[in-house]
Amino acid sequence: MNNPGSLSTALKIPAFLKRAGIFTFIALFSTSISVFSGCNLQKPATPSSAVNVNTAADKARVAEQLYDEAWTMVRTEYVDGSFNGQDWSKWRYKYQGKLKDTDDAYVAIGTMVASLNDEYTRFLQPRDMNEQSMSIDSRLYGVGIQISKRDNKLLVLATIDDTPAQRAGLMPKDQITHINGIETAGMSVEDAADQIRGEKGTFVTLSIKRGNDELLKQIERDEIKIKSVFTKPMDDPQVGYIRLSSFISENMLDEMKDSMKDLTAKQALIIDLRGNYGGLFSNAVEIADMFLESGDIVSIVNRERDRRVYSAHPGTITEKPVVVLIDGGSASASEILAGALKDNHRATLIGSQSFGKGLVQKINTLSNNSGMNITISKYLTPNGTDINKKGIEPNVKAAYTEADYLAQRDPQLDRAMQFLKNEIGK
Structure with missing residues (x-):
């Protein structure tokens, strides 16, 4: 995608709550794995064919070539020219003569990339690159959650609308302590994802810690049909509701236009x-453009401090009042849209502070169909605001607690409805 970095009817996500070759931007939420298969990306240009190797010498040569290819990509693309205050050249020959096969290269590349201390820049093994392509094609399998590792805890970042995970009641910030009885402490995100995924109709048992509560969820795996745009009727027929669950699908713009009709x-x-x-990234920009007659949408700044501005084109899909609901799970491409509509005074933001992911990744395909997510720039809202690690403040703050969620109340949506009733009545 232009990935700046992450789903039945509309899901209410409480406030407490993947990844290409051509010059492609991606808005990734975090270093995470979507267990349904993917988050924010665009297909790689033309995947390379795997190289056939037979002898030990061939395997070592291919491993070293792969490592050097990854090193070169970071050197030429990474947003921080100081490479987190280190001499990047020291990594080039660090493992020379020590890599026996691609598995060794994967470990070495992962270690090298980790030295950048950038959670959004990461190495992708071929399976992850394949998942990435699947997620964009919207053919995914699993339970429908995105997971991440923080402070050695495996956490649910988000659930996808109308999926087994959502129907089982999983919630953002749930800690997954065990998968099928296996403790997750020390387990990588990728390994956890492999454990959770499986064939349609099979079951996975997740032990969940939510605050002081310990829960056990047995979830039947299914195909996760990725739809990005959902509508539902409101109590007030004058108000329309549209939920954007993610910006990942290549079909999102068509979905949006059809829903708006x-x-x-x-x-x-x-x-x-x-x-x-x-x-x-492109989905966020184009949807913002639908609602803006003029003005800037977003700008991106690379390591040379070159700035590229994306602006709206004349013509809007509607000129009627708009409220945008945001919370701590609204990240990346969501923040591009929210920031564009807020700074241009086109919409009123209601809810709680957004996540704060203002970096842009480029996904590169390596020679054996593995790849690299590389942070190549940051993005700014139209007012020039850097929201990374800060988030976007709503115009109107409204809380949405776990108690509200469990009681099936939505005070943020209620506040939006009241606001728009006043606007319509003016």
Whole structure:
């Protein structure tokens, strides 16, 4: 995707709550694995064919070539020219003569990339690159959650709408302590994802820690149909509701246009970005453009401090009042859209502070179909605000607690409805 870095009807995500060759931007939510298969990306240009190797010498040669290819990509692309204050050249020959095969190269590349101390720059083994392509094609399998490792804890970042995970009641910030009885402490995100995924119709048992509660969830795996845009009727027929669950799908713009056709008679619109961890940069820009007659949408700044500005084109899909709902799970591409509409005074943001992911990744395909997520720039809102690690403040703050979620209340949505009723009545 232009990935700047992450789903039945609209899911209410509470406030407490993948990854290409051509010059492609991606808005990744974090160093995470979507157990349904992917987050924010665009397909690699043309995947390379794997090299056939037979002898030990051939395997070692291919491993060293792969490592050097990865080193060169970081040297030429990474946003921080100081490489986190280190001499990047020291890594080039660090493992020369020590790599016996591609598995060795994978470990070496991962170690090298980790030295950047950048959670969004990471090495992708071929399986992860394949998942990435699957996620963009919207053919995914699993339970429908995105997971991440923080402080050695395996956490749920987001659930996908109308998936087994959502129906089982999994929630963002749930800690997965065991998978099928196996403790997750010390388990990598990738290994955890492998344990959770499986064939349709099979079951996985997850031990969950939520605050002081210990829960056991047995979840039947299924195909995860990635749809990005959802609508539902509101109590007030004058108000339209549209939920954007992610920005990952290549079909998102068509989904958005089709959904908006059904809402043309509405006098106001709610766009729900809560729990939307991101997706394709291009999707965020083009959807923002739908609602703006003019003005800047976002700008990106690379390590040479060159700035590229993306601006709106004349013509909007609606001129009626808009409220955008955000929370701590609204990240990356979500923040591009929210920031563009807020700074241009096109929409009122209601909810809680967004996640704060203002970096842009480029996904590169390596010679054996593995790849690299590399942070290549940061992005700024139209007002020039760097929201990385800060997030976007809503115009109107409204809390949404776990108690609200369990009681099936949505005070943020209620606040949006009240706001728009006042706007319509003016």
